[in-house]
Amino acid sequence: MSQIICKNVSLGYEGHIVTKNINFEVNKGDYICIVGENGSGKSTLVKALLGLLKPFSGSIDKGSIRIGYLPQQTEIQSDFPASVREVVVSGCSGSISGFFYGKKERNIALNCMKKMRIDNLATKSFRELSGGQKQRVLLARALCAADDILLLDEPVTGLDPAVTTELYKILKKLNHDDDMTIIMVSHDINSALKYATKILHIGHSQLFFGDSSEYLKSDAAKLFSRSGGKKNE
Numbered sequence: 001m002s003q004i005i006c007k008n009v010s011l012g013y014e015g016h017i018v019t020k021n022i023n024f025e026v027n028k029g030d031y032i033c034i035v036g037e038n039g040s041g042k043s044t045l046v047k048a049l050l051g052l053l054k055p056f057s058g059s060i061d062k063g064s065i066r067i068g069y070l071p072q073q074t075e076i077q078s079d080f081p082a083s084v085r086e087v088v089v090s091g092c093s094g095s096i097s098g099f100f101y102g103k104k105e106r107n108i109a110l111n112c113m114k115k116m117r118i119d120n121l122a123t124k125s126f127r128e129l130s131g132g133q134k135q136r137v138l139l140a141r142a143l144c145a146a147d148d149i150l151l152l153d154e155p156v157t158g159l160d161p162a163v164t165t166e167l168y169k170i171l172k173k174l175n176h177d178d179d180m181t182i183i184m185v186s187h188d189i190n191s192a193l194k195y196a197t198k199i200l201h202i203g204h205s206q207l208f209f210g211d212s213s214e215y216l217k218s219d220a221a222k223l224f225s226r227s228g229g230k231k232n233e
């Protein structure tokens with residue numbers, strides 16, 4: 001079942017195109033990694049998928065599906081003065097603001113906390129948690145907002161290797177056991193190839209979209225591994 005269809009999408013800011021000719025389809029249960037050099041437009045594509053940025057041309061068809069979003073760590077206010085429960089339940093409204101939620105929202109939040117094994121931290125202050133615990137809280141928050149899709153922008157940046165491995169395991173389990181669709185922007189091409197079933201590689205235009213196994217044989221992959229993911233000037 002297709003959840004998102006991107007057709008001939010071009011994206012940018014103030015009349016300046018960042019990336020163009022983006023064509024891909026997301027099906028339920030996919031695990032897609034978006035890779036590309038720094039500045040190629042990965043986060044710009046994320047904004048467009050969330051409906052925060054209108055394409056210059058082309059179309060993004062996602063019906064009314066709700067996407068759970070995990071932003072880059074740098075965009076997160078890590079000293080936010082709220083309890084874990086409050087941060088997680090705020091995913092039900094899409095903003096960390098008011099704390100007036102009904103029973104339904106509190107139950108959704110509890111289920112998401114249990115899934116992330118953080119229900120024991122519910123009353124703890126968010127800002128006192130470790131980096132790995134914070135990431136699980138924010139993942140639970142994203143799950144509250146998700147119908148069947150999680151969109152993650154560089155989720156392992158800044159995490160230590162053990163916490164990174166744990167996060168990858170959690171995502172794999174969500175994908176495998178709950179049929180949760182995962183779309184992840186990643187710099188970590190080795191893990192992308194290990195866990196993702198599909199790769200979307202973007203540059204000034206789309207360089208590859210297809211199965212991870214096919215990606216390895218592609219020219220895009222060869223160029224990318226040679227540049228180490230950094231921009232070729």
Ligand code: ADP
Binds near residue numbers: 038039
């Ligand atoms: P990536 O995530 O692949 O590193 P980005 O999507 O963040 O790349 O950025 C792509 C390009 O768009 C960069 O040149 C960046 O400077 C530019 N850009 C990003 N956000 C804005 C913005 N709000 N206004 C203008 N230019 C932007």
